[in-house]
Amino acid sequence: MENIVELIQHKRDGGELPAGDIEALIAGYMSGEVADYQMSAWLMAAFLRGLTLAETLALTGAMIASGDTLDLSGLGRRVVDKHSTGGVGDKVSLVLGPLVASCGAVFGKMSGRSLGHTGGTVDKLESIPGFRTGLEVDHFVAQLREVGVCIAGQTVNLAPADGRLYALRDVTATIDSNPLTAASIMSKKIAGGAQAVVLDIKVGRGAFFTNMGQARGVAHLMEEIGRAHGMEVVSVMTAMEQPLGHAVGNSLEVLEAVEALAGRGPADLAAVVVELAANLLALSDLGWDRERSREEAGRRLSGGEALPRFRRWVEAQGGDASFIDDPGRLPLAPHRLKITAPADGYVSAIDALAAGKAAFRLGAGRRRKGDAVNHGVGLVLHAKVGDRVGKGEAIASVYAGNTEAAGRAAGEVAAAYELAPEPVPAPPVIIG
């Protein structure tokens, strides 16, 4: 690429790059003609100067074009997908997928392996013995047809430029940019072939977005990108100040997801699942309006009607469904400690980021691509914000691989809790 320096310079000086230049930049980066140090200079210029909507669309398109794209139109059904910007205790997809499938919609998701504090959806599913996420496309499509729900790892090469760019942004302080973030998320979603996506945009100290303004900006951009690609996109903002639900950690979250599918899940998790399901069902080809979608989702979730669909799903991907019938059999880490309340009072905060980091240090997440996650470790937060606790009562438990890790995590989790003497209202979970 002859003119890469001019191209960086143009963005550096605040100019708008034509789509062809952005395509050449990404193609050059993937071919090795554009060096990492040139891309990172461009990314910093883009971070500080911004990208116009046209540039953001071109970047998204170029990242989609860098790899495979899935065409699910042969299915004859409208495939809906959900994307979360990531939070602590986020097991929503495990509940949401079978719930919307049980309503008759088709929920298909290609999910990467997360580098977050705790495992990604694929890691959580792999806690179930036998569960396979490395599926061929044929399997993915057939399962969508037969079971109505499938979550696969990225066995096809969706938007590989995004993966490389994200890794570079991560080490060059260029993550926190609305257009770069929107293009990153949407390139993978669009390449994955779903026709409609609901975005669960988590906002709070345990989330990628810590303020609503930024979250709204990215949501708006993602909707615009979806529109340009004929994809319907709806954003829902949900709270991520404290972890979602009680469980943080792979097997522990599967266990909680089964509870939720049985109609016995925590209220905050159920609220998020129903809100997202209402939007997904309304975007699906069922012809339901939002009201009916919400009503059906709520009724089926609380009635435990989607649990059999989860069981079928697990079997379709090779998982041992007996663990769903008796999730208490899922292997959990042996070293357990309870954290007790130091005083009578009300839980006024649980720092989601601190809880996520504690789970990460227990081994629930991965630092580098290729690292193994420990499925059995994690936390259970027995008391959440607004709950009344008595002195000495267990407010949380840690599951660790050894006593030293258990002790450290217990200290970290205890520090993540704040108690107040006066009652504290349970915070809203759907915030926009």
Place this chain on the structure above:
Amino acid sequence: MENIVELIQHKRDGGELPAGDIEALIAGYMSGEVADYQMSAWLMAAFLRGLTLAETLALTGAMIASGDTLDLSGLGRRVVDKHSTGGVGDKVSLVLGPLVASCGAVFGKMSGRSLGHTGGTVDKLESIPGFRTGLEVDHFVAQLREVGVCIAGQTVNLAPADGRLYALRDVTATIDSNPLTAASIMSKKIAGGAQAVVLDIKVGRGAFFTNMGQARGVAHLMEEIGRAHGMEVVSVMTAMEQPLGHAVGNSLEVLEAVEALAGRGPADLAAVVVELAANLLALSDLGWDRERSREEAGRRLSGGEALPRFRRWVEAQGGDASFIDDPGRLPLAPHRLKITAPADGYVSAIDALAAGKAAFRLGAGRRRKGDAVNHGVGLVLHAKVGDRVGKGEAIASVYAGNTEAAGRAAGEVAAAYELAPEPVPAPPVIIG
């Protein structure tokens, strides 16, 4: 370096980095802990957010600390140096060095191999058969004592961080920054051990700086950096719209320098040399004021009194001085073409950048470190801005390695000339 991402982020967000952070950044870059792509992201952030004077001083200091420093205080003389920001036809050092030495001052210069359109000072000197620029420090110091003038290549490792940073800036569109430029130039000068420096800041379309405002900004910064290191720094702005003098190319410029030292050089070259010499002599330990310095320099230059000193200098560095006695013997490229005026008129412009590029394509400069330069190729501009020319009269000549290159260069040089029907004044050469 644990916190490199935070450090990039701090500059990205417009913060000021403490000196310790900048030192750690440069040391980490040299040790390999900080990757090229992280440094380039930082450079782009610094480019767009700027650096404070304190940051610029810290960067300069860190680059000096990355390599060797020369201590010339044992000489017992005040060593003066001159630095040019680079122009086309700039053979000033070849004339200036022996001129100030002939006045009794000590002129010492460590000069890098240029990546510019035409060779650097070291390349020009190496046109003289036998001339060696790879000198040991002992030789450098002894020659300063005995001859009063020495220009050596960078045989010691002066500010190697600057070399690496400059190469990175060159390919990431981060060259054109005042603080980065000032730190780059001054780190090498200060490491080189001179106690006073005159900066020849060239401004115009053939120069690094194309506008006076930017040149003044960098000059001011360089004076501040010098002050912080106990080095006296004086800046002179000189014009670089058209090439300086008539010759562009290594041997051709040596030839012109000898002519100038014999008192027969072009007026614009002599004007720059005398202006710089006046400043250098006033900064030296001779105790002359500016007026006397200017008077002595002018008289000696026009009287040819510095030519014997040039001869001694050449001999001291192993060069064959018979080429100085008869510079017409310097080998020149065999394929020569004359460019003639297409009409009667006055030369109104000669695009220095276009002339420099033409010389570069003839082989006078180098694209990459380690490339050889062709000493014999280049251009002679017989007519300069303001000169009256008659139709068919030779206005320029090219010296090329083959006929094809000669033809192409002739076309390029012809295109660099502009003629006007009405008289045009010769432009000023000292502009600030």
